[in-house]
Amino acid sequence: MDVIQQVALSFPVVVFTILIPLVALYWLMVAVNLAPLELFEHDSLRGDYLSSSLVALGFAGVPGSFAVSVLVWLAAAITLAAELLVLRWLDLGFFRVPLGFVILWAAFAIASPLASAMCSSVRRWFHRHLQGHQRCLLGEHVEVLAEPDANGWTSAAIIGDPELEVRLHGKTGNMPRAGEHRVLVKYVEDENAYRSVNEEEFREARAYLNRLRLGAKESPGRANNGNTDNS
Numbered sequence: 529m530d531v532i533q534q535v536a537l538s539f540p541v542v543v544f545t546i547l548i549p550l551v552a553l554y555w556l557m558v559a560v561n562l563a564p565l566e567l568f569e570h571d572s573l574r575g576d577y578l579s580s581s582l583v584a585l586g587f588a589g590v591p592g593s594f595a596v597s598v599l600v601w602l603a604a605a606i607t608l609a610a611e612l613l614v615l616r617w618l619d620l621g622f623f624r625v626p627l628g629f630v631i632l633w634a635a636f637a638i639a640s641p642l643a644s645a646m647c648s649s650v651r652r653w654f655h656r657h658l659q660g661h662q663r664c665l666l667g668e669h670v671e672v673l674a675e676p677d678a679n680g681w682t683s684a685a686i687i688g689d690p691e692l693e694v695r696l697h698g699k700t701g702n703m704p705r706a707g708e709h710r711v712l713v714k715y716v717e718d719e720n721a722y723r724s725v726n727e728e729e730f731r732e733a734r735a736y737l738n739r740l741r742l743g744a745k746e747s748p749g750r751a752n753n754g755n756t757d758n759s
Contacts, residue, residue, distance in 0.1 A: 568592030588667030602639035
């Protein structure tokens, strides 16, 4: 018991000793309808939200809370393995803290593609059992099934799950075309429909946002000077 307590309270394992009970508490609250399943989702992927970041990492089609939970559990397992196999046998002293942060970063980096693959494998289950949680579909790739009508309405099937169809509402200048592959980027609740962009435009927008983030990190002073007009 002393060994278990020592490992649980050692850094960086202690981070997950705190996080995992919080994750478990959250899902308990979801089970009794005291917390929303779509905890991180927004009506649109526009903006630097956690949900849009998860979509960029390949977690589209599942609730963001589920993706984060899987990511935390996998990172916890990797960190625990590093502690049991390596760290607890070394006399690191103060250096345990910086090394612990490196291991945390590596654990999440390794866990991310694994968690994405796991979430992808259960996408269809969520598609079937998450009726009423349409925001979870943002970021999904779809194939347009027909030309839009005079008002811009058409339907599309989720790529990889063609049995699931969604309503699209196009806008002038960004109208979906039959057979085109597009990405769901906004859910309009009043219409129970999605706005979409073509895949190339979506990739270009993601690449542009990434360049903006990197530029802001490299030269915050210059970025601030160049954005004095916020209108």
